[in-house]
Amino acid sequence: MVVNYDQVMKLALERGFYFPSCEIYPDAPAGFWEYGPTGVNMKNKFVELWRRELVRRDGMMEIDGSQIMSRSVFVASGHIGNFTDPIVKCTKCGSTFRADRYILEKTNENVPERMADNEINGLIEKHNLRCPNCKGEFGSVSRFNMMFRVGIGPAAEEAYLRPETCQAIFVDFARIFKTMRGRLPLGVAQVGKSFRNEIAPRQSLLRLREFYQAEIEVFCNPNRLDEMSKFDEVKNTILRISSQDGGSITETTAHEAISKGLIPNKLVAYYLALLTLFYAKTGVDVKRSRFRKLSDEEKAFYASVAFDFEVETSIGWLELVACNYRSDYDLKGHGITSKQNLEVFDPTDQKKVLPHVFELSMGIDRSIYTILEHCYYEDEKHDDRVVLRLKPYLAPILVGILPLMTKDGLGQKARKIHSDLKFEYDTFYDESGSIGRRYRRLEEVGAPFAVTIDPETMQDDTVTVRHRDTMLQERVKATELRQYIQDALAAARN
RNA sequence: GCGACGGUCGUCCAGUUUGGUCUAGGACAUCAGAUUGCCAAUCUGGUAACCCGGGUUCAAAUCCCGGCCGUCGCACCA
Secondary structure (H helix, E strand, C coil): CCCCCCHHHHHHHCCEEECCCHHHHHHHHCEEEECCHHHHHHHHHHHHHHHHHHHHHCCCCEECCCEEEEEEHHHCHHHHHEEEEEEEEEEEECCEHHHHHHHHHHHHHCCCCCCCCCHHHHHHHCCEEEECCCCCCCCCCCCEEEECEEECCCCCEEEEECCCCCHHHHHHHHHHHCCCCCCEEEEEEEEEECCCCCCEEECCHHEECCCEEEEEEECCHHHHHHCCCHHHHHCCCCCEECCCCCCCEEEEEEHHHHCCCCCCCCHHHHHHHHHHHHHHHHHHHHHEEEECCCCCCCCCCCCEEEEEEEEECCEEEEEEEEEEEEEHHHHHHHHHHCCCCCCEHHHHHHHHEEEEECCCCCCCCHHHHHHHHEEEEECCCCCCCECCCEEEEEEEEEEEEEEEECCCCCHHHHHHHHHHHHCCCEEECCCCCHHHHHHHHHHCCCCCCEEEEEEEHCCCCCCCCEECCCCEEEEEEHHHHHHHHHHHHHHHHH
């Protein structure tokens, strides 16, 4: 069975996982999607799992920063300078091109990032470059910045929607470190929205203009990247590391990856291992994942070493997490621009150090899509029933509560059981249609358990618990149902 | 952003070629009632759509123009 993007998309739309933003209006812009009731529930649980497996496990600190930030932040971060691409537009057909790339391709002449627009115009003129589509003349170079600019207050002070959540962490670092009595290495985490004015947003949750990130910035002493006692906890975790072109994948323990030189140090290996363990718990098939080391051309402007955590899906390899060693790029930039000293004291060295940063920048929306696709299952043995085999702790509905019929007090009894459980768990009560149909509906939204109230319940106060994947049922005392669910959930987690 | 193709109930599709019984049809899904009572059962009834704006015409889902959205390709993608 091959699951494809369209099947996942259809399920997502039909079952309220996500859908286009502003869809009742004809001018709804592309690149904006909303999470519906099932989707937001699953997303919340995904974030909670992330907290559990990464933030709490590692003793990180979580913050929630502003989405709109001042111009200075992005001058310091380099986004004002580097996030702008020089573009040229054909005056005849309107096609636009990256000026620097086009010149390099046609003339082999390198255009440095900082080259002024009029110099680039000069190059186009010198080589008499024309539009490849229609041979039309190019207009003069302009700049495209991927950041959304906003105006604050009546004077419309220049500011920007953050293009990545992490700048808040860098800007707040000094205060967090001081007030929370931080010690290196220190992980600071944040979940929130970022905004990028993508030229061509596509494929629903996979390339959005407004999207969720879960970011972790680990501040560390660059001289102590191999001094990590907690590395031993994960040293035998299997990492799948691929070559730059993604061709061959090496499976090796975190420990061996370092000795083979695939990963530069223990700190990086430790977090790549945590990330692998986390994704295994999301239900993503980690056997279809890889850490791909990026070439210099592919890396972001701030990264010195970068691994992308990528997962194989029906539409190809998809980048879910960017793991960037940002060195002191950010704190140095903010230190200079703000004129603040962002060094911290490292008691081991008895001296001040400007921390380096290793980052795990996770795309939540893409992860949600991947989980849906990897958990989507058509059961050929049972009429091709569609089962979303979500982990119980990610399922939008944990327990469906279904009276076999409503008469003879079964409906009443079932509603009673429902109200006993609904405060603690995500439950769904359903008495309409045949029992089989109701089971199938629950399977499609990934509910792992269905509790059925039948005539026997009225005799001995037992109910059946039906398991989504196996379709097997077992009888449980109604009074022990809550405990049963709690145990099942705990068993799934560990 | 450019180019090609496309856009009809929640979903999938018929209808567009050749404008007119289209007052837009079906299947699945959904809702109500009946019947049944453990795996998408049956019967009856209902809800529900021509992407938006303009034009041509006696008449537009159908033709023309513009916009928006989608798929693919190019380009782009911290």
